Amino acid sequence: MAHDHSTLLEHIRQDMPTDELLQDLGDLFKIFGDTTRIKIMYALYEDEMCVCAIAELLGMTQSAISHQLKTLKSANLVASRRSGKTIYYHLSDEHVKSIIAQGYEHLTE
Amino acid sequence: MAHDHSTLLEHIRQDMPTDELLQDLGDLFKIFGDTTRIKIMYALYEDEMCVCAIAELLGMTQSAISHQLKTLKSANLVASRRSGKTIYYHLSDEHVKSIIAQGYEHLTE
DNA sequence: TGAACATATGAACAACTGTTCAAATGATAT
DNA sequence: ATATCATTTGAACAGTTGTTCATATGTTCA
Numbered sequence: 001m002a003h004d005h006s007t008l009l010e011h012i013r014q015d016m017p018t019d020e021l022l023q024d025l026g027d028l029f030k031i032f033g034d035t036t037r038i039k040i041m042y043a044l045y046e047d048e049m050c051v052c053a054i055a056e057l058l059g060m061t062q063s064a065i066s067h068q069l070k071t072l073k074s075a076n077l078v079a080s081r082r083s084g085k086t087i088y089y090h091l092s093d094e095h096v097k098s099i100i101a102q103g104y105e106h107l108t109e
Numbered sequence: 110m111a112h113d114h115s116t117l118l119e120h121i122r123q124d125m126p127t128d129e130l131l132q133d134l135g136d137l138f139k140i141f142g143d144t145t146r147i148k149i150m151y152a153l154y155e156d157e158m159c160v161c162a163i164a165e166l167l168g169m170t171q172s173a174i175s176h177q178l179k180t181l182k183s184a185n186l187v188a189s190r191r192s193g194k195t196i197y198y199h200l201s202d203e204h205v206k207s208i209i210a211q212g213y214e215h216l217t218e
Numbered sequence: 219t220g221a222a223c224a225t226a227t228g229a230a231c232a233a234c235t236g237t238t239c240a241a242a243t244g245a246t247a248t
Numbered sequence: 249a250t251a252t253c254a255t256t257t258g259a260a261c262a263g264t265t266g267t268t269c270a271t272a273t274g275t276t277c278a
Contacts, residue, residue, distance in 0.1 A: 003195075003253085005162040012158075012166060016151055021216065026144040028212050033139030034266075035132050042125055049121075051225060053114040057121060064267055066226055076215075085224045085275050086112075095215040102211060103137050106185075106204040107130065112223085143236075160255060173237055175256055194245050194254045 031075050032099060036060065037068050040089075041096055044078065048090035140184050141208060145169065146177050149198075150205055153187065157199035 016022070031037060039058050043049055051069065055062040069089055072078040079092040091097065125131070140146060148167055152158055160178065164171040178198055181187040188201040200206065 005165055009166050012152055022147050023144050024216050025212050026142055026147045029138050030142030033135055033142040035135040038131050038135045043121055056114055057118050095211055099211045102204055102208045103134050107133050
């Protein structure tokens with residue numbers, strides 16, 4: 001760290017969001033950073049699904065799916081409605097789709 | 110997993126990307142899921158920077174930054190050029206900005 | 219009320235990740 | 249050559265994360 005960057009750094013610091021927001025951004029993307037959760041979000045792309053259907057689709061425990069849905073829900077990425085015994089989850093936000101779509105583009109071009 | 114979803118699942122399975130792609134998507138977002146890396150990418154938003162300037166900006170070890178730059182580089186999110194002793198990093202892709210921008214929107218509205 | 223179904227929850231364990239530290243590489247100038 | 253600066257690298261350690269298992273909650277129907 002020998003040569004001088006003071007002017008550059010001062011300029012950049014002004015354009016940077018707060019540490020808190022940057023932390024929140026990281027936390028948000030962390031949630032997209034898991035294959036199971038990505039699969040769940042993709043499954044809900046078109047329409048809502050109940051927990052046991054998602055579990056069957058992914059070939060995973062209903063408990064595992066439920067844990068992940070909780071994570072997704074607490075980040076406001078999915079929402080749910082109850083109908084009798086069954087609880088249906090759906091995407092709560094168009095951003096979910098556009099974030100995934102951007103990632104998809106980065107990979108496939 | 111008692112009630113029947115076979116028709117639903119068959120339909121959804123056709124619209125799902127391959128497991129490999131879904132895995133890659135998760136891996137990509139995993140890289141965005143860390144505050145240090147988010148900060149680095151934000152720092153490079155406008156212009157290239159050398160490693161020690163980034164370290165000074167974030168108040169972190171140059172070694173820690175270097176490790177993270179390696180991660181970012183291997184995912185083709187940043188690229189570098191050498192000029193004498195110094196190595197300058199820059200964003201390698203417009204997707205970086207749009208992915209972050211989408212996350213930002215999700216948080217701030 | 220009791221049985222069956224759908225989902226949620228908590229604790230525990232293995233696997234993964236980010237930082238640190240010490241040492242190595244690469245480039246420049248004297 | 250050697251000293252110095254900029255960066256990279258590898259091993260190690262602490263902290264975090266995802267799944268499993270067992271159990272609890274909530275709903276419906278007989």
